[in-house]
Amino acid sequence: MARDPEIEKLMLLVERLVSPEARKVFEVLYEEGDELSEYDIMDKTELRGSVVRRVLNILAEKGFVVYRKQRHPEKGRIIFYWKINYEGLPAVIEARKRAALEKLRTLLEREEETQYYVCPFDGTRYTFEEALEYDFTCPRCGNILQPDEDREIRLQILRQYVSMLEAELSAPRRSRAR
């Protein structure tokens, strides 16, 4: 079954942000589409109870899942039921995108401010001030320093990411089918 690319991105985010085990737990909850007890999750993921609990707590802390407590009718103990935080998830994702955008903007500003010079022979990079000090000659090997052309590529990539995130953040939220 082909999955929504947005969901695939979300799974990848969970995996990178928490762990591959967290992705497994999150996938099981997603496939279920409803709440599951941690025992159901243990069965379905074949992960140990301690791992499942740790992962669920981290996911809850980050706003990816929510839980409900209920006393077991016969056994009398408290059971936790977990589900994906469908209501809160768009806000969680948006906050992450905003944070990423801020970071990228800072990187871009820093990169834009600094002109680097590079030695064509050994690849050493120098700031403009350093290059000026060395009279645009590599102090290691004596070659003439060249303006760093890779910088243009880095700037292009950074600008692309920034405008992509800006577009995503300004687009109206899609309503997600449950």
Ligand SMILES: [Zn+2]
């Ligand atoms: Zn050199």
